[in-house]
Every structure is written in C-alpha cells, then in structure tokens.
Amino acid sequence: MPGIDECLLEVMQLPGARGAALVDWTSGLALGIAGESPGGDYETAAAEAAELARLAAEHRAFAPDDDITDPPVEDVIISNRDSYHVLCFVQTSFDSSVFLHLWLARVEGNLALARIRLGEMTGRLVLG
C-alpha cells in the first residue's frame, strides 16, 4: 500500500516528470517532495503553488453547477514555453486541503495522460 513517498516516486515515473510535491494549500507546507523543485527552492514553490490552488478551490466561478464536492475543483493546469504544471486536488474522506503538484517537461510530457494518472494515483494514496 503506497505512502506519500511511494506515491511521489510513482508520479516521477510519468514521462517528462521533473518534480512532484504533495502540498497543503491552507498552510503552504510541502508534506512530501520528489525530483527537482520549480524555481530551485521547494519551500517557495510549495507556497506559490498553494496560493494558486487556494484561489482555484475557493472561488465560486470555478466550481461546477452542483457544487457539492470539497474542493469543487479537480485540477489546475499551467503551461509555459518549456513545461506544464498540474495541480491535482486530493479528494479525501477526512477534512483536508491537499494537492499534488507535478512539474512536467513540455517536450517529453503528455499532459492528458499525466492528468488522468495523477487522479488515479492520488485516489490510491488516500482511498486504497
């Protein structure tokens, strides 16, 4: 059964994965990290990604019509010239505010595949 580190190592097996982190978006704390950190400092990267995740999770404009899940958002995707960032929210049966941040090289990475696999892997992390 995977723990946080095993889950992050599995995420790093995705083609083009440069770095991964499990981050709490209320506090900005990285609960686990693997690979490189975007910008070179994992703490700054976690705090910055947490701000973005919190905005996405809190604003009504991004929620589905039947806003019953917490958080209402599944993931946030950012692209730039050389990479993708996928922030995948972890749905838990307990109260939490956690997402998985994957930093993906744009040339080798497959965004659609990464998005689906992140959903599966975060599900296995907390639900088994």
Next chain:
Amino acid sequence: MTAVTTTPPPRLPVRDKAEARDRAWGGVSPMLTRLAAERATGVLVRERGTLHLAEGRVVHAESPAAPGLGALLTAHGTLDADTWRQAADEATEPPGAGLLLVARGRLTRGALELCHLETLYDAAYFVLAPSSTPGRFRYTGPGRSGAVRAVTVAALEHETLRRRDLLHRIWPDPATDEAPLLRADTVALPGLTARQRAVLHLVDGVRTAPEIARAMGRPAFHTLVDVRRLAAAGVLVRGAPQPAAPAWPETTDPDITLLKRLRDALESL
C-alpha cells in the same frame, strides 16, 4: 454590480533562511535544539502540549488546542468511533493506533501519513508557542510504538515560525485565537468560501477556535487561518467581554467600527 468579497489573504510567507541562521540558536526552543543534537528519545512536556522524540526526531505531537489523529479520522466517517477507540486502546499512542488500522486494512498508508503529518505540525505549532514556564524532558527507552513518519526538529521549528508569520500577515491581532467567538453585526456579509461558512456556522458565542476545529475534524491552525480572515473581514469578533474602553461611545457606524478594529490591530503589533 459591485461584488463584496472578504479581504484577500496575503501571500503565503517564505522564511528567509539566512536570517534564521543568523539568530543565536536559529529556532524556537533552545532545549529542543539541544535534544535534537544529542539524538534524544523521550517526551518533551511544555506548557501547551507535548512533543515525542525518537533519536532526536519528532514522531508525535499533542496539544489540547489541536484535534488529534482520532478526531480527524472519525469526524467525517473515515473511521467509526468504535474502530478508532479499539485501536487506540491497543496502542500506546495515536500513531501506533494508526499503524494497527493500516495493518488491518481499515486505512491506507497514504491517508495515515497525511493525517499524521497534519496533526503533528498542527499540535507542534501550539506546543512551541511562547510559554511562561520552562519545558521538561523525560527520557524514555527505545522500543516505543512505531513511528509513522519522523520530522526533524529544524523542519518543525522552521514551519512553526512560518505559520506564525502567516497568521500575523492575515490579521495581526491574536485576540480571536483562543477566546469564545461571536458573529459581528455586519451590514453586508462578504462573500465567504465554503470552508469559512463551515467555521462561521459553528460560531455561537461559546465555542473557541480550537473547539470549532475539533467539531469540524479540521486542524486547529487551518481553522485559525479562516478565523483570522473572518476577523479581518469584520465578520467575527472575540465574544468574551472586552476590557471597558473609557469614553468611547458605542457605535455601529461601519466607518467607525473599521477604525476601531484598525486601532486594535495596530495596538497589538
């Protein structure tokens, strides 16, 4: 249409590591730093809770202000209360109970690690708060119940200081952190998030922020973040009688109440 929203929270802080190194002992508790250096195993008892160390690393933290692992896992039905109680009776400490439940297939390893780290950092935030009495350390032998994940003292102190910064930047007045909370008489309720509404729903003039956290099964620090944001937006106030402010006429004029809140915040800086 003008949308009224709550004050946007400030950027999450990142502590300057050089600045921390320059400080004499770089942390919040010289005793804890020393225990880490000597790779001590035992229990540090401070005014607001305890830290459990194994070979100089923190494996468990408890504070009356922070909901424990059991509260987090039972509040929303991840585990039923009986299942938790049974495991808690068999193990010496909550992390040990969590490991038993993982072994029995009642909980995933990932869920346990996630809740364990959240509760550890949460309780440690209160345990490491400035205290008026010195801490005591009780050495214990090895062979205590297994650790889920150990955290270094340096990482824990660093995160605790970062969390203090975060609350301070949201709203510098700690008056609402531990007192009973009351809804303020607001003319127009600002746009609240679902998580803030859950907090506000439990505000009744009696419950304190830690009690609200326990009722929600949410880490106390996470609750404090929303409580400070609600206080900053003028939605919440401390419920206990404030010290009588001489010669200040009672008013509900929004401009004057805003000025008074600003004054209180400035005074607490």
